[in-house]
Amino acid sequence: MSQMDEVLTHLQKENAELKQQFQFYRERYELSLAASNDGLWDWDPNTNHLFISERWKRTLGLESEILDPHLSIWESRVHPEDLPAVKEALHNHLDGKTEQYSAIYRIRRQDGSYITIQDRGKAIFDNDANPVRMAGCMTDISEQIQQQLAIEKNEQHLRTILNCMSEGILVLDKEGQFLYSNPSFSKVVGLSVEQVEGKTPLDPHWRVIHADGSPYPGSEHPSWITLKTGKPIHNDIQGVYTPDGKLNWILANSEPMLAPSTEKEIHGVVVTFTDITDQIEKEKELSLSAKVFENLRESILICDAQMKIVRANPAFIESTGLHESVILSEAMLFQYEMQGGERCKICNSVKENGHWSGECVRIRNHRQRIDHVSITLTNDTYGDTAFYIVLSSDITQQKESERKIQELAYFDSLTGLPNRLNMLQTLTEKLVHIDKKNQIVIILIDIDRFKTINDSLGHLIGDELLIMAAKRIKTVIRTSDFVCRMGGDEFIAIIDHVNDQQTFETTNRILQSLRIPYHIHGKRIMITASLGISRSPNDGLTVEELLKQADSAMYHAKENGRNRAQFFDNEISKNNLFYLKIENGLHEAVTGGQIYIQYQPQFNYQTRTVIGIEALMRWKHPEEGILKPSVFIPIAEETGLITSLGYFLLDIVCKQIAEWQKHITNLPTIAINLSPKQFLEPSLVKHVQQLIEHYEIKPNALEFEITESAFMQETETTLANINGLANLGCRISIDDFGTGYSNLSYLKRFPIHMIKIDKSFIDDIRHDNDDKAIVDAVIRLAEALNITCLAEGVETKEQLEILKGMGCENIQGFLFSKPLHPRLITELIKQHQSADN
C-alpha cells in the first residue's frame, strides 16, 4: 500500500469515525431534543435566515412557509400583544444589555390557535459587537401556563371565598406569625389586613378577655396552643377589644396545618373566628329578660291565643297564693273580679286594637287588691301565632294614696266634710244650671265664740266639738244637699230647690241641733251659731257675690245677738261696714277717752234700798254717737281687745269707788261685768288686787258678774280666777242666769253671792208661762242655795208684781232707774240714805 493509500485509508477511516461520531452526536442531539420536547432555532442576523428544528416546524405548521425561512415569518406568528416585549428582549440581548435572550410569548399555529412558548437564545458577536449568529431553543409551556392560570384562578376563587366568609380566618406560620387573615378577621379585631400581617398571638397589642372577663394571655390563645401542641381547639369563647375600645365576642377554632411531606411536622395553624357579639348580646338580653321576668315585682303573664295562661312569673304566682300548676292553662281574665260582659269587652278591645289597659280588681284572702292591667296582643317571630302579654301591678296603695290626696285636696281632714275648694267647685257648677225656679241657697254657719272655747278648753276639745257639730249639721239637711267646712268654725251648707220658708226651717233645724249640749271628755259644752243666708239668683249670680253676702248676713246675725239666722238684704252690707268701723275705732276709743261708764242701781223693794250698782260701759263714738256695749263688746271679744278694755274699765270703776268711799259711808257693792275671755287671763286676780291696794278700796265693794258661759269653760285658769277673786273678798254673781245650758253644780262649788235672772225671761213674763215657770224655778233654786236672786230688765209694774208674787225682792231695771252718770248715782244713794235715816 502506498503511502497515499495509507493516508487515504487513514483519512477514510478517520472520516468514517468522524461520521460515526457525528451520527452519534446527531442522534444524541435529536434524542435529547425529542425527549425535552424543545425546539431549536438558529438565526443569521445578516441574512435574517432562520433555522427551526423539524418537529417544531411541524408543531407550528410552518413546513410550507419555511422554504425560505425568514425572521419576519416568525414575527408574524407572535401574538401582537406579546410582540413588543419579545422584540425588546431580543434587542436588549443584541445590544449587549443581557447575557441571554429570554422571552415567554404566545405564537400562532397553522390552525390559528396559540401555544405559549418559553424562548431562550444567545448571540455570537464579531469584533465590532455586531451579532453574527444567534441560536436558541424554545419550550412549549402552554400546559404549564394553563396549569398556572388554573392555580391562579383557584387561588382567586379561594381568596374570594375567604374574603366573603362571615367567619374570620387567620393563618399562622410555623413561627406563629400571622401569614394571612381575611377581612372578617380584620373587622373583628379592628385592624386592616395589612396591620394584622406579621403579628403573633403574643403581641402585647392584643386585649383579649375570657367569657368571665378575666384577661386572656396570648400564650393561652388557641392558635398558640395548637401551634405548640398540634392539638386542635374548638369553640373557645373570647372577647377581643378593638383599638377604639369596642368589645367583640368571638368563637375560635384552631386546626394545625401539617407539612405535606411528613404529615407530622406542624407547618402552621389555621384559626377560624365566628363573631358572636350579637349572639352574646342577645343572650345577655334574653338572660336579662329572664331575670326581669323572674324578679320583677309586677306580675307578668304570657297567654296563648285563647288567653289561657302559659307562663306566669313568680310575682304573679305569689300574688295568687296558688301553685303554678293551678294557674297555668287558666283563663287569664278569670283571675280578676268582673262581669262576663266586661270580659267580652276587654277581649274585643285587645283583638281590635292590639292593646287594652285598665284597672281590675282581685280578691285574695278576702282582701281587695286593685291591679293596673295592660294586655298586649303580639305574634311570635317565626310565624303568626298570636299570644298575649299581660302586665299587672298592684296599685291598691297608689289608689289609696290618690284617694287620700283627693281627700286632702277636696275634703277637710278633721270633719271629713268637703272643704272650701270643693265647695267653690260645687257652687260654681250649681250656678251654671241656675234658673228662676231653682233657687240656690248658701247658708254660712259660724259657731259663736268658738275661739273662746278653743282657747279655754283646748284644741282637742275644740276639734271634737267641730266634728260633732259637722255631724249634726249633716243630719239636719237633706242627703242631696251639700255641706262643707270652710275652715275654723265656719261651715257652709248649699241647698237648692227650696223656697224661703223651707230655707228658714232648715236654718232653724241647724240652730237647734247645734244648741243641744255636747259632752266631750267629761265636759258639758253649749254652743250657739250665727247663720248668714244668701240666695241665688236674687242676691247674686256669682260665687264671690253669694259668699260675700252670706258673710255679711252672718255678721248681722252676730250683731243681733248671735244664735240666729239672717237672710241677706242690702241693709246688711251697710251693717258690715259698720262692723269694720267699730273694729277699727276700738283701739282709739280706749286711748282717746271715748269710753266712759254709766252705773245702774239695783234695788230691794222690800227694804227700799240700793243694794248694788252695775257699771255699764259706753262708747261715745265720734260719728255714731253713744254706742251700747252690746254693739262693741262682741267685736272686742272677737278681736281680743276685750282684755285691755276690761282692765281699762276696772281702773275707772276702782277709781270711782275710791272717790265714792270718801263721801258715802255704806257704799253699795259695785258690779262689774267680766267677759269670759277675761277669766282666761292668768294675771286677772293679781291685777284686781293691785287696783284694790292702789285705790285703797274695800274688796267687798267689788262684785264681778260672770256669765254662765264662763263656768262652762272649766279651764284651770278660769276656775283659779273665780276662786282668786272670791278669796280677795270680792263678790261673784251669775249674770244672764237661765240662758246657758250649764251644769248648775258650780253654784255649790263656788262662793256665788247673787244670781241675776236674765231680762229675756222677764220681758214676757206676763204672757209666757214657760218664762214664768223658769223664773219661779230660779228663785226657788236661789232660796234653796241661800243665794241672793235679782231680776234684770224690769220695766213695768206688772212685771214687778209678778216677781213680787214669786218672792223675788231684788230688782234692776228701767222701772226703778236707767244707767246713770256717777254724779247722779252719788245723789241717788245719798237720797236713799237720808230717807232711811
Ligand SMILES: Nc1nc2c(ncn2[C@@H]2O[C@@H]3COP(=O)(O)O[C@H]4[C@@H](O)[C@H](n5cnc6c(=O)[nH]c(N)nc65)O[C@@H]4COP(=O)(O)O[C@H]3[C@H]2O)c(=O)[nH]1
Ligand atoms: N231694755 C232694758 N234694758 C235694761 C233694763 N235694765 C237694765 N237694762 C240693760 O241690761 C243690761 C244689763 O247688763 P248685763 O245683763 O250685764 O249685760 C251687759 C253686759 O253683759 C255687757 N256689758 C256692759 N258693760 C260691760 C263691761 O264693762 N264689760 C263687759 N265685759 N260687759 C259689759 O253688755 C250688756 C248690755 O249692757 P247694756 O246695754 O248697758 O245693758 C244693760 C242695761 O242697760 C231695762 O229695764 N230695760
